Amino acid sequence: MFKFNTSKVLQSLICGTSAIFFIPTVAAQASPFQHVLIISVDGLHGADLTDSSLTKYMPNITSLEKSGIMYTNAFTTNPSDSFPGTTAILTGAHPKTTGIYYDDSYSRTLTAPIADGGNASSPVGTELSYFENVDKNSALLNGGGDYGKGSIDPTQLPQDCSSGTCKVVNPWQLTSVNNIFSVANQAGLYTYFSDKHSGAYTIAEGQSGNAVSDMYSPEINATNVSIQDGKLVTDLSVKNDITKSYNSSGANGGGNGELIKAYDDLKVNALINAFNGLSALGTNTNSSGGAAAVPALAYMNFQAVSVAEKAKIGGIPTAGNPSAALIDAVSHTDASIGSIMQTLKANGQDDSTLVVLTAKHGQDPRVGVGTQVAGHVITDALSAAGINVAQATQDDVGLFWLKDQGQTAAAVAVLQQLASAHPEYGIDTVYSGANQPSGFGNAASDSRTPDITIKEKQGYIFVGSVGNKYKNAEHGGFNPDDVNVGLILSSAGLATNLQGTLDSSNVDTTQIASTALEALGLDPNTLTGAVLEGTQSLPTTGLIPNPAVPEPTSILGTITALCLGFGLKRHNSKK
């Protein structure tokens, strides 16, 4: 397939009257885009992008739509947790293939961390905790290290003792499939990654553990933080909670969202540094010790919208009337996206960068206030029936790994009885065994799949105890508000006929992975998880090639395609 990209100078030479002899040079090799920037605005629902009470605070996201394709029926993974949501985007695959079900899950074959006493003679079966707990010091913004691999405390990692000798399972060793960063890195491309936990999100490093050139994941659960001169900094003299930034009382969140906005600002400034050819920290040396460069593949996420949706004073209390907290978070995030786009434009990178704006998950309920259910009612009912739970993970979903998988049928019976006796618990469906939500494996044959999965009714969320003053909404579950997420592919360089279009077909965030590779001129068939699942690229033909332009079969066709903008908008049609 013909792919083309070239400089303004060469293009104008060719599209001018002469200089036919340049053709062999420019037709030699190219990718549709030089850069792919993937941005997750965690919590951004598909419906938020068509809700006029919110879109009026999104001028910059709206301009991305105008120069892009918006997918109005895009879905993230089941479960809709950030961790599988991230690995879906990176690997092109679902939990049944990646083995990544949640940031807090379970393995029937691995062994407990050293810190919990795990060793070669310990029984197999351990909780898989991959969040701030794996940091050396999660109270600090740098996780006690370098915002990445150097922030990991290996004694907190589960171990693989199958050979008789125990080896810790680093985040990037938690899945056996590769990811877009591995593929880009193997192709010699420079990569950049930034997410919310310093240690755990090194999952992006790929199986080599070295796929990310510059890694910058400030720890969102850092508590020794304050804002100084408008910037979030480590401050050992205070204790704050960034994630409760929009809650007006308790936990030093402040209520005005300043901490979470300043947290996102760190990552925005770092990304801008990257597109200016510097490291995240603004130096000439990246986190791998190499020379900083403009990334070919970059990823970052925003958290303020998610935090504002979850906050008790946040979300959208009644349809059409978003809370001040959510408006504040959306406005701030949109302005940050505007700053990023301005940088690309100022650097002449806007034509050559494909921006993917999406969300790892939504939040349920999108409108209204969540109904809280004490999570222990489920585990209490199971233990009363003599069923021991090895691991319970509950948000607006319930995932349960049993000590004895032989008790699965009995557990299902208990929970179905509980569902009918207590409609106030909001239990919608109890799944087990091979009958699980799409994207799940079979618990009987897979060491990571939960034995029991509870789908909660729309708007029901599990909490430690009812009356939790911070929880308005949650994610992790399977309702439309959890899984139907925003997705826009945008670039000033995208084919003109695709800019400002809507695509209402059902698409999946796993399709971003292959699309990103194709945009960079890399082979999506090298993505092992995507190949296993048969994941296709997003249904756009705008990247490669523009359907409005005939496939060139001759040098003349090549010139025509080039001058019409083959998959890429004609450079000289931009100012």
Ligand SMILES: [Zn+2]
């Ligand atoms: Zn998230």
